[in-house]
Amino acid sequence: MRFAGPIIGMPFSLEGFAFFTEAIFLGVYLYGWDRVSPRAHQWAGVAVAVSGAASGIFVVIANAWMNAPTGFEVVNGQVVNVHPIAAMANAAALPQTLHMTLAAYAATGFAVAGIHAFLLLKDPANAFHRRALEIALLVGAPAAVLQPLSGDLAARHLARHQPVKLAAAEALFTTQRGAPLTIGGLPDVATGETRFAIKIPYALSLLAFHDPQAEVKGLDAVPRELWPKVSAVHFSFDLMVGLGSYLALVALWAGWLAWRRGDLAHNRWLMRAIALATPMGFIAIEAGWMVTELGRQPWVIYGVMKTRDAVTPMPGLIVPFLTFTLLYCFLGVIVGWLLYRQILRSPDVPEWRGFYMPAGSREPGAASGG
Numbered sequence: 070m071r072f073a074g075p076i077i078g079m080p081f082s083l084e085g086f087a088f089f090t091e092a093i094f095l096g097v098y099l100y101g102w103d104r105v106s107p108r109a110h111q112w113a114g115v116a117v118a119v120s121g122a123a124s125g126i127f128v129v130i131a132n133a134w135m136n137a138p139t140g141f142e143v144v145n146g147q148v149v150n151v152h153p154i155a156a157m158a159n160a161a162a163l164p165q166t167l168h169m170t171l172a173a174y175a176a177t178g179f180a181v182a183g184i185h186a187f188l189l190l191k192d193p194a195n196a197f198h199r200r201a202l203e204i205a206l207l208v209g210a211p212a213a214v215l216q217p218l219s220g221d222l223a224a225r226h227l228a229r230h231q232p233v234k235l236a237a238a239e240a241l242f243t244t245q246r247g248a249p250l251t252i253g254g255l256p257d258v259a260t261g262e263t264r265f266a267i268k269i270p271y272a273l274s275l276l277a278f279h280d281p282q283a284e285v286k287g288l289d290a291v292p293r294e295l296w297p298k299v300s301a302v303h304f305s306f307d308l309m310v311g312l313g314s315y316l317a318l319v320a321l322w323a324g325w326l327a328w329r330r331g332d333l334a335h336n337r338w339l340m341r342a343i344a345l346a347t348p349m350g351f352i353a354i355e356a357g358w359m360v361t362e363l364g365r366q367p368w369v370i371y372g373v374m375k376t377r378d379a380v381t382p383m384p385g386l387i388v389p390f391l392t393f394t395l396l397y398c399f400l401g402v403i404v405g406w407l408l409y410r411q412i413l414r415s416p417d418v419p420e421w422r423g424f425y426m427p428a429g430s431r432e433p434g435a436a437s438g439g
């Protein structure tokens with residue numbers, strides 16, 4: 070931050086504004102059900118959604134700058150000609166913010182849908198879970214279908230601006246024309262080969278440059294000491310893409326059934342597939358960040374500063390590190406417990422129907438007499 074603060078501090082401040090806006094309106098939303106008008110309450114919900122997305126976007130812009138640093142010059146070791154807006158408008162900002170925002174909607178939508186699908190397997194007529202599944206899928210499914218497209222945009226950005234990261238993600242050791250797509254396998258840095266992998270000829274050149282003969286830079290484009298940990302990046306990338314493909318296919322399946330006016334909740338295979346997807350979006354998010362962060366190593370600011378030069382020179386760093394790790398584990402357990410309580414308390418059908426459904430409205434549970 071000492072080096073980069075003046076250049077890329079702005080999106081962090083903006084994130085702070087967005088975060089506090091979110092916190093304020095979340096308070097109004099949670100505690101205002103009976104205290105403000107229904108319209109004001111609804112707008113408070115909209116403000117939470119917009120500011121929540123904005124705070125995510127601002128902090129990812131700061132991360133994107135570490136991948137594609139712009140908006141400054143280094144003269145004699147000093148940072149000069151700082152342009153914070155140019156730094157924010159860096160080349161990685163659009164592909165990364167788009168990809169991460171969709172990832173958030175896909176992961177959250179499918180996590181919520183998965184829990185309701187699991188409960189619908191036991192009670193397919195429950196109106197509360199049927200409605201909740203619909204809402205969760207309306208958020209998660211379009212995002213999951215768009216996610217591979219935004220991933221493609223991100224990968225094409227890598228091919229041009231961070232070729233070493235793409236080479237590691239694809240375990241491509243040598244620069245070549247007509248480069249294949251490498252799925253799975255064990256990359257061996259010593260021999261420069263990836264054993265047991267499935268290779269689709271020309272596919273990487275086609276995906277990265279829309280030309281099957283295009284040249285894709287391999288790891289050999291840079292000296293060995295500038296390689297990231299190839300196997301970790303390749304495995305994370307495959308995991309993200311594999312889970313993303315699953316989510317997109319399930320989303321298309323659910324969309325197709327809904328379009329044909331099918332009864333999603335009574336389709337047990339679909340419910341199982343959605344229930345299985347519950348953690349997948351979040352695992353894909355973690356894998357995605359592994360690709361982005363491990364793939365940039367040994368740089369913390371790509372091409373400008375090495376990670377080893379950015380480490381805080383502080384003795385006993387292990388103590389705050391362990392404290393924060395334990396604190397977050399503790400908070401994680403509490404969140405898990407609260408969510409579990411919330412799920413147990415979900416209303417049964419009569420309560421939902423009597424409380425929320427006006428007489429004569431369409432009742433999803435009615436068909437099966439639930």
Ligand code: HEM
Nearest residue numbers: 165168169172217220221223224313350353354357358361
């Ligand atoms: C299905 C095909 C997918 C492709 C081709 C793809 C591609 C990529 C690429 C190339 C990156 C590196 C970007 C960079 O470092 O600049 C990335 C990062 C990332 N991916 Fe994916 N991805 C896919 C699916 C998913 C899914 C399903 C999720 C989560 C639900 C996800 C979450 C992430 C996250 C959180 C990052 C790091 C943040 C970012 O760069 O936006 N990805 N992905």
